[in-house]
Every structure is written in C-alpha cells, then in structure tokens.
Amino acid sequence: MTSTLERPTTGAPAGRSGIRSPRRPLDRVRDLLTSPKSGPVLVTAVLFVAVFVAGGIRYKGFFSGQVFLNLFVDNSYLIVLAVGMTFVILTGGIDLSVGAVVALSTMIAASLLQTGWSPGAVIPLILVLTSVLGLLVGLMIHIFKVQPFIATLAAMFLARGLCYVISKDSISITEPAFVALAVTRIPLGGGLSITPSVVIALVVVVVAVWVLGFTRFGRTVYAIGGSEQSGMLMGLPVARTKVIVYVVSGFCSGLAGVLFSFYTLSGYPLTAIGTELDAIAAVVIGGTLLTGGYGFVLGSVLGVLVLGVIQTIITFEGTLSSWWTKIFIGALLLVFIILQKVLTARRR
Amino acid sequence: MNALLLRIVSSRLFWPVVMLLVLVAINVIAFPGFLTITVKDGHLFGSVIDILRNGAPTLIIAVGMTLVIATRGIDLSVGAVAAISGAVACSILLGSSDPGSFGTVAVAVVVALLIALVLGVWNGFLVSVIGIQPIIATLILMTAGRGVAMLITEGQILTVDSAPFKALGSGFWFGLPVAVVIGAGIFALAALLTRRTALGMLIESVGINPEASRQAGVRARGLLFTVYTFCALSAGIAGLILTANQTAADANNTGLFIELDAILAVVIGGTSLAGGRYSLAGTLIGALVIQTLVTTVYTVGIPPIITMVFKAAVVTAVCLLQSPATNAAFARMRQRVAARSARVKEAAAS
Numbered sequence: 009m010t011s012t013l014e015r016p017t018t019g020a021p022a023g024r025s026g027i028r029s030p031r032r033p034l035d036r037v038r039d040l041l042t043s044p045k046s047g048p049v050l051v052t053a054v055l056f057v058a059v060f061v062a063g064g065i066r067y068k069g070f071f072s073g074q075v076f077l078n079l080f081v082d083n084s085y086l087i088v089l090a091v092g093m094t095f096v097i098l099t100g101g102i103d104l105s106v107g108a109v110v111a112l113s114t115m116i117a118a119s120l121l122q123t124g125w126s127p128g129a130v131i132p133l134i135l136v137l138t139s140v141l142g143l144l145v146g147l148m149i150h151i152f153k154v155q156p157f158i159a160t161l162a163a164m165f166l167a168r169g170l171c172y173v174i175s176k177d178s179i180s181i182t183e184p185a186f187v188a189l190a191v192t193r194i195p196l197g198g199g200l201s202i203t204p205s206v207v208i209a210l211v212v213v214v215v216a217v218w219v220l221g222f223t224r225f226g227r228t229v230y231a232i233g234g235s236e237q238s239g240m241l242m243g244l245p246v247a248r249t250k251v252i253v254y255v256v257s258g259f260c261s262g263l264a265g266v267l268f269s270f271y272t273l274s275g276y277p278l279t280a281i282g283t284e285l286d287a288i289a290a291v292v293i294g295g296t297l298l299t300g301g302y303g304f305v306l307g308s309v310l311g312v313l314v315l316g317v318i319q320t321i322i323t324f325e326g327t328l329s330s331w332w333t334k335i336f337i338g339a340l341l342l343v344f345i346i347l348q349k350v351l352t353a354r355r356r
Numbered sequence: 357m358n359a360l361l362l363r364i365v366s367s368r369l370f371w372p373v374v375m376l377l378v379l380v381a382i383n384v385i386a387f388p389g390f391l392t393i394t395v396k397d398g399h400l401f402g403s404v405i406d407i408l409r410n411g412a413p414t415l416i417i418a419v420g421m422t423l424v425i426a427t428r429g430i431d432l433s434v435g436a437v438a439a440i441s442g443a444v445a446c447s448i449l450l451g452s453s454d455p456g457s458f459g460t461v462a463v464a465v466v467v468a469l470l471i472a473l474v475l476g477v478w479n480g481f482l483v484s485v486i487g488i489q490p491i492i493a494t495l496i497l498m499t500a501g502r503g504v505a506m507l508i509t510e511g512q513i514l515t516v517d518s519a520p521f522k523a524l525g526s527g528f529w530f531g532l533p534v535a536v537v538i539g540a541g542i543f544a545l546a547a548l549l550t551r552r553t554a555l556g557m558l559i560e561s562v563g564i565n566p567e568a569s570r571q572a573g574v575r576a577r578g579l580l581f582t583v584y585t586f587c588a589l590s591a592g593i594a595g596l597i598l599t600a601n602q603t604a605a606d607a608n609n610t611g612l613f614i615e616l617d618a619i620l621a622v623v624i625g626g627t628s629l630a631g632g633r634y635s636l637a638g639t640l641i642g643a644l645v646i647q648t649l650v651t652t653v654y655t656v657g658i659p660p661i662i663t664m665v666f667k668a669a670v671v672t673a674v675c676l677l678q679s680p681a682t683n684a685a686f687a688r689m690r691q692r693v694a695a696r697s698a699r700v701k702e703a704a705a706s
Binding site: 102148151152153154155157158159161162163164165166168169170172173176285288289292298299329330331332333334335337338339341342345346349 | 430482486487488489491492493495496497498499500501502503504506507511607616619620623629630659661662663664665666667668669671672675676679680681682
C-alpha cells in the first residue's frame with residue numbers, strides 16, 4: 009500500500025521533496041509522516057486499514073473481498089467526483105456545483121432515454137454539456153475574477169434549477185442497453201465481482217494520477233496552488249490551466265452523474281444533495297490542503313474509501329441511524345484537519 | 357450632471373438597488389396591487405409585508421454572515437445551527453407538560469439560543485485558536501450539525517402546538533409581523549454596535565490582514581470569537597422563526613440552503629468575500645432582492661420550483677457587473693465621456 013502511495017511523490021513537482029537521503033530508517037519514517045505532502049495520506053491509509061480490521065473483528069462476514077470491492081461498487085461515482093474536486097482544490101479553488109451537476113446528469117440521461125435516444129448519444133452529450141458548464145464557470149472565475157465559491161454556487165443553483173425544469177418527479181430508466189450496462193457484473197474469480205462503473209472510475213483515477221504527476225499541465229496545477237503569482241512569473245500558462253481545472257471538474261461531475269444513474273437507474277432532481285461536501289470531505293481526508301499546492305488523487309480515493317467503510321460499518325451495525333453517519337463524518341473531518349494542521353505546523 | 361450620474365453608478369449599492377427596482381417594477385406590472393398595504397385588525401397586510409416577513413430569517417442570518425465575511429471568513433454551518441436550534445426548542449416544548457404557557461416557550465427559546473451560542477463559540481475556537489480555514493472549520497459543523505439535529509428529534513419531524521411559540525413565526529407586534537420586528541432589531545443592533553463604535557473598523561482590519569492588526573494591538577482572536585458567536589446566534593434566532601412558522605422542527609429541511617442564500621445576500625450587497633470591507637445596508641438590499649425574486653417568480657406564474665435558475669441568473673449578473681473587468685470597462689467609458697466633454701468645452705471656447 010505504502011509503495012503505491014509513494015510513487016506520485018517522486019513525480020510531484022511542487023515544494024520541497026519529502027524524501028531526502030535518509031539517515032536512519034526511523035528518521036525516514038518520521039520524515040514521511042510529518043511531511044505535509046505524504047503524511048496525511050499515510051495516516052489516512054493506516055486509519056482505513058485500522059477501521060476495516062476493526063469492522064472485521066466486530067462483524068461476521070465483514071472481512072471479505074466482496075465487502076471491500078463493494079466499497080468501490082457503491083462509491084464509484086464519488087471516486088470520480090473526488091478526482092475532479094482534487095484538481096480544483098489543488099489550484100486553491102473549490103467547486104460547489106458537483107452534486108447539482110450529478111443530479112442534472114441523471115435527469116438528462118433519464119429524460120432523453122425515455123424519449124428514445126440511444127445511450128451511445130446520451131452519454132457523450134452529458135459529458136460535453138457538463139464540460140461546457142465547467143468551462144463557463146472557469147471563464148467567470150478567470151476573466152471576471154468572481155470568487156470560485158460564488159461562481160460555482162451560481163452553477164449549483166443553475167444546475168439544480170434546470171433539474172426541476174426537466175421534471176420535478178423521478179424518472180426511471182428502462183432503456184435496455186443502459187440497464188444491461190448497469191446490471192452487468194464483471195467476475196474476478198472466487199465469487200468476487202465488480203461493475204463496469206468501477207472499471208470506469210479506476211481508469212479515471214489512473215489518468216488523473218498520470219496527468220497530475222507526470223505532465224506539464226499537472227505541474228502547473230500544483231504550481232498555481234503553491235503560488236499563482238510565482239507561476240505567472242515563471243511563465244506558466246496559469247490562466248488556461250485555471251480554466252481547464254473547472255472543465256475537468258465539470259467533466260468528472262457529468263461522468264459521475266452517468267455512473268450514479270447506472271447505480272440508481274433513475275433521474276431525480278433532489279438526488280445527490282450535499283454530495284459536493286462528501287467530495288470535499290474525501291479530498292480533505294485524503295490529505296489535500298485546501299489552500300492548494302499539496303495533495304494526491306490517490307489520497308482522495310482513500311478518503312472516499314474511508315467514508316465508504318464508515319457507511320458500511322453503520323449498515324452492518326444495523327441499529328445505528330443515518331444521523332450517526334453525518335456526525336461520524338464531521339468528527340473524522342475534524343480529526344483529519346487538526347492532524348494536517350499539527351503535521352504541517354511542525355514542518356514550518 | 358454627468359459627474360453626479362457617474363458617482364451614483366459607481367456606488368457599491370447601485371447595481372443591487374437597480375436589481376431590486378427592476379424586480380419591483382416587474383411585480384407592479386404583473387400585479388398592479390403589489391405595492392398596496394392594507395390594515396386588517398390593526399395589522400399590516402400586503403405583498404411588500406409578505407416579502408419582509410419571509411425574508412426576515414435570511415436577513416437575520418445574512419447580518420451575522422456579513423460580519424463573518426468582513427473578517428475574511430465564511431460560516432457554512434448556519435443552516436445546521438438553525439435546524440439544531442429549532443429542534444431543541446421543539447423537543448423542549450414537546451417534553452413539557454404545558455407547551456402553551458409563556459414560561460415554557462421562554463425556557464425553550466433561551467435554551468435553544470444558548471446552544472446556538474455554544475456552537476458559535478465552537479466555530480470561533482476552530483477558526484481563531486486552531487487556525488483552520490473558516491470554510492472547512494464550519495463545514496465540520498455543517499456536516500455533523502444536521503446529524504445532531506436529527507439526534508435531538510430522533511429522526512422525526514416534531515410538530516408542536518403552542519400559541520406563544522407560533523407567534524414567533526406568524527404573530528404581529530406593533531402591527532408588523534414579529535419576524536420583521538426581530539429582523540429590524542438585529543439589523544439595528546449590528547449597525548449600531550459596529551458603525552457607532554470602532555468595532556466595525558477593527559473587524560475590517562482583521563479582514564484585511566489579521567497578522568498586521570494583531571501587531572497593531574487589535575485582539576484578532578477575541579474579534580473572531582465575537583463574530584462567529586454572533587453569526588451562530590443569529591442563525592439560532594432564524595431557526596426559531598422558521599420552526600415557529602412551520603410549527604414543526606424538521607432536522608433535514610429547516611434552513612436547508614439558507615447559508616447559501618445568506619452568502620448571496622451579502623455578496624449581492626457588494627461585500628467582497630475577500631474580507632476587509634462590508635456594508636450592512638447592502639446586505640439588507642441583497643436579502644430583499646433574493647426574497648423579492650422568489651415572490652416575483654410566484655407572481656409572474658412561473659413554477660416556484662424553478663426559482664433556483666433565476667437565483668443563478670441574478671447572482672451571475674450582479675457578480676459580473678461588480679467584477680473588476682466590468683469596473684475597468686466603466687472607468688474607460690468614464691474617461692471617454694470626460695475627454696469628449698473637454699473637447700466640447702474647448703471647441704466652445706475657441
């Protein structure tokens with residue numbers, strides 16, 4: 009686990025390198041844990057394993073491969089959202105519109121499929137529309153210097169409102185090809201299986217890791233989060249990158265919407281309320297600093313898995329109610345933010 | 357003449373006021389009786405009064421939010437605090453033997469507001485002592501807060517039957533709805549405290565540069581505690597009004613999205629989210645714009661559910677009009693006008 013997490017560290021350009029020629033193994037471990045780059049991610053990884061093991065000890069049938077895989081099956085859309093959000097937050101921005109865009113995507117999918125469109129046309133259309141929405145938001149932020157918070161808030165209102173324009177009731181999806189894609193299980197052997205959504209989400213993650221760790225664009229994203237002004241003085245394409253980041257987030261929200269409609273097989277205007285906060289929480293738990301500049305996509309994926317495993321434990325417990333989920337997530341957020349604060353403070 | 361016009365146009369309140377007047381004009385055209393206010397049983401009635409009453413909770417929260425934003429902060433937890441305060445009040449009323457008595461209601465209100473106060477201190481602690489970014493510090497309570505509210509109501513919608521409590525939401529004082537009187541009181545209190553004393557300036561100095569103001573001897577930490585506590589308290593009051601209006605505490609839906617409306621009101625009113633400068637009058641106009649917009653959507657006969665699209669349009673319009681790029685364009689226009697009038701004068705002189 010550790011080695012896969014470290015890999016982007018070597019490729020990540022921003023800031024000082026977390027791993028200097030280590031003197032002793034113990035120093036090296038301490039360096040890793042107190043580094044603002046890798047520390048929070050490693051802590052999250054340890055916490056995830058601890059919670060999963062604790063669940064396995066407490067509940068019968070918890071410690072199984074399928075329970076682990078279901079974390080991905082149930083949260084594939086959230087993984088895609090968190091990936092997009094990571095790009096935005098790395099530049100020091102924020103995107104509040106993702107939940108509403110997910111809902112809008114499910115509405116567009118459900119209503120167009122109902123009128124006889126083929127999924128092959130609907131899905132690309134959704135991805136284009138949401139990317140364009142992201143582009144508009146990005147332009148508003150860049151050209152008109154509207155704060156990201158407000159620009160994406162406006163986008164959120166717009167998307168939520170458009171959901172109601174399409175329909176105020178739930179529309180179910182019955183289009184055979186779409187349903188077939190949704191219910192397909194890909195067997196992994198040993199009675200384990202995943203859905204196509206998981207494959208899509210993992211592809212998105214791999215592409216994002218590559219883009220952020222190994223491309224010019226990725227380096228510019230980190231540089232903007234570190235200091236926009238310095239990036240500009242270095243001659244980096246700050247303007248273009250800042251706008252594209254919101255396009256990426258819009259695209260990811262659209263894709264997440266498609267995956268979400270695979271999951272629910274319906275479109276509903278009130279769906280995914282507050283999902284933007286789950287995505288932000290996942291990114292923060294995954295160790296990305298909200299001021300930008302530090303963080304990893306794989307950390308955000310871990311963040312989603314932590315949220316998912318809490319949800320699973322609450323399901324297994326059976327007697328715990330949905331409100332405990334919210335309180336737990338809030339408490340976890342607090343723990344992680346304070347941890348980040350402590351870790352980064354010691355470094356400076 | 358031109359100079360006066362330009363001064364009005366460049367005023368920070370210009371675009372919000374224009375927006376408000378446009379909305380009122382649309383209403384008057386669509387519904388000629390819009391501005392009429394009638395007196396029934398000594399109470400004032402009319403569309404304008406309705407706007408004031410329905411807008412009061414947003415205004416109350418927006419006043420607190422303005423001060424928070426002036427310190428370069430933000431409070432996302434106000435909706436959750438409103439839900440908690442309503443839930444606490446209703447569960448106390450339901451648990452008492454005599455929910456209709458004035459004393460019980462007073463106890464419920466005081467306890468609810470005390471809890472809101474504690475939540476505000478918590479936010480202030482995270483922001484000023486631990487030093488977490490405000491958006492994240494309050495995100496914690498926003499996420500967990502609704503869970504806490506549900507815990508208090510045990511996941512139920514608590515319906516209460518208590519006349520004095522109901523009066524908070526739909527009663528009248530001095531001929532005006534109680535909510536409007538409370539809203540006006542809080543607005544006046546905030547304006548007096550921050551504009552008649554140095555408090556407002558100190559808050560703005562923290563917003564401009566917390567470190568510099570600390571070195572200049574401003575107690576930044578105490579000020580942050582004060583604004584977050586005041587904001588949570590105003591959220592608690594708004595929560596009581598909302599709950600009393602529905603005569604029910606709904607942990608999931610009381611004050612849903614109200615943080616966004618409050619932030620909108622503040623931003624429409626010309627206060628920058630970057631902190632350091634604020635306008636309570638602007639916030640008042642912003643809150644009125646939002647509520648008038650909602651009412652307009654009803655009056656014109658558009659399904660109310662689509663209101664959010666219009667909200668998006670208004671936010672975008674006001675933000676774009678207030679943006680530096682637009683201001684620069686206006687400045688260029690102003691220069692051109694000045695140059696032309698100078699040329700005209702020259703021509704007249706020669």
